[in-house]
Amino acid sequence: MVGDALDFQLLLASARHEIATLLDDPRLSTGLPGKRGGALRDHVLDLIAAVEHRMAHGPGGGASQRARSAFARSMRQSIGVLQGAHAALPWLEATRRPSVNLGSLYVTEEWARILVGTDVDLVVVPDPEFMYATTSWPFSAVINETPGFTARNTRRPVVLNYPLSDADRVLLHPIFAHELGHASVDEHHLVDAVATELDNDPAFTTALEDTVNAMVAGTGLAQTQISGMLRGLLLDWIEELLCDHLAIEIAGPAFMWPFALFVLPHGYGEVGREHPPNTLRVRLALEHLARRGWRPYMDRIAPEIMVWLDGIAGDATGALDRLFAFLRDQLLAHANVLQDTASRRTGADALDPAAMEPAADEAAGLLERLILPVGLGNPLDSRAILLGGWQRAIAEHGDHPAGLVEALTDRRLQELVGKAIELSTVASAWKPAK
Numbered sequence: 001m002v003g004d005a006l007d008f009q010l011l012l013a014s015a016r017h018e019i020a021t022l023l024d025d026p027r028l029s030t031g032l033p034g035k036r037g038g039a040l041r042d043h044v045l046d047l048i049a050a051v052e053h054r055m056a057h058g059p060g061g062g063a064s065q066r067a068r069s070a071f072a073r074s075m076r077q078s079i080g081v082l083q084g085a086h087a088a089l090p091w092l093e094a095t096r097r098p099s100v101n102l103g104s105l106y107v108t109e110e111w112a113r114i115l116v117g118t119d120v121d122l123v124v125v126p127d128p129e130f131m132y133a134t135t136s137w138p139f140s141a142v143i144n145e146t147p148g149f150t151a152r153n154t155r156r157p158v159v160l161n162y163p164l165s166d167a168d169r170v171l172l173h174p175i176f177a178h179e180l181g182h183a184s185v186d187e188h189h190l191v192d193a194v195a196t197e198l199d200n201d202p203a204f205t206t207a208l209e210d211t212v213n214a215m216v217a218g219t220g221l222a223q224t225q226i227s228g229m230l231r232g233l234l235l236d237w238i239e240e241l242l243c244d245h246l247a248i249e250i251a252g253p254a255f256m257w258p259f260a261l262f263v264l265p266h267g268y269g270e271v272g273r274e275h276p277p278n279t280l281r282v283r284l285a286l287e288h289l290a291r292r293g294w295r296p297y298m299d300r301i302a303p304e305i306m307v308w309l310d311g312i313a314g315d316a317t318g319a320l321d322r323l324f325a326f327l328r329d330q331l332l333a334h335a336n337v338l339q340d341t342a343s344r345r346t347g348a349d350a351l352d353p354a355a356m357e358p359a360a361d362e363a364a365g366l367l368e369r370l371i372l373p374v375g376l377g378n379p380l381d382s383r384a385i386l387l388g389g390w391q392r393a394i395a396e397h398g399d400h401p402a403g404l405v406e407a408l409t410d411r412r413l414q415e416l417v418g419k420a421i422e423l424s425t426v427a428s429a430w431k432p433a434k
């Protein structure tokens with residue numbers, strides 16, 4: 001019977017076994033050389049301590065069946081999460097020996113500091129089962145739901161997954177900026193900020209009411225059901241779009257080009273499971289880039305690609321089901337809210353076209369001569385090197401969609417870009433003592 005003496009015996013023995021297996025593993029038991037991965041390691045140790053706290057505070061002899069069942073449930077949850085924590089062992093290993101291009105890792109760490117905060121612990125790991133994805137606080141379910149237990153770690157661990165085959169595709173890695181957007185949105189409650197602004201706009205609330213009423217009449221579903229569904233979708237779409245906007249803030253056009261080549265093969269104007277149609281994403285991304293002053297640069301570097309992207313953006317207003325059309329129309333009408341929310345987050349750390357264009361031109365010019373684009377005077381900004389890399393890639397592989405794809409197969413160019421970012425990061429961080 002659940003919660004009887006034999007059930008407890010099994011659960012406590014299993015939990016002890018999982019804890020011992022984790023603690024015996026040198027990847028967890030050995031301390032890490034630097035700060036990288038330290039918060040993730042502490043987070044796993046917090047998980048173990050939380051489960052031990054639960055085990056020490058189990059129900060006594062005279063406890064009710066209700067209390068015994070509740071404890072059995074909490075132990076089953078603990079064991080599940082402890083088993084899941086084995087996934088963190090290769091993550092910790094990856095922090096000692098990063099397999100992603102080191103230049104990419106440095107620029108991604110810079111993005112993480114801007115978007116999420118200075119106390120972020122970024123762990124970048126390849127995973128054959130994952131596409132690009134991020135998880136923050138992976139084991140907090142048990143830690144936060146253990147009454148009376150206080151976690152030691154307060155630094156946010158962020159695990160960023162990418163397909164191993166993309167480890168050296170430096171030009172694709174601005175996609176990481178979107179992924180870090182998810183951690184940023186979560187840490188700073190940015191979806192709520194946008195939703196609140198919409199809710200304060202009578203034009204939005206009136207349109208929402210009309211849509212819900214029309215759908216109640218059309219489907220026979222309850223009002224609460226429809227508005228709940230609509231709300232869920234709206235929040236999902238806002239989050240995805242905000243991540244695009246945040247990525248544009250910190251990477252500029254170096255995000256737009258890989259973004260287009262990454263998402264458009266998967267879908268065009270149709271609605272994804274949690275993602276808005278790509279036509280809408282491209283439209284809002286281009287509007288944000290234009291507002292941030294990037295359009296003249298992009299038209300200079302890739303005029304044909306911009307004509308192609310403009311065409312896709314034009315298709316954003318095509319026919320959609322009523323519910324999706326409502327979301328699309330409202331988000332287009334409130335594009336400024338998404339833009340402002342992203343800009344407020346990045347502040348002075350946003351990429352500035354006036355400063356970046358000459359630096360990107362310099363990097364692209366050096367790459368053309370196969371010279372490491374670190375900069376002839378002061379080291380170039382790592383984000384300008386990335387931008388210059390795309391600039392050179394488009395010049396070399398063609399100002400058309402297939403040219404973007406071919407750029408990713410150019411190992412020599414991406415090696416130079418990655419190495420230059422690595423060197424410029426080291427040079428900028430190293431300040432001689434006075």
Ligand SMILES: [Zn+2]
Nearest residue numbers: 178182240243
């Ligand atoms: Zn996303």
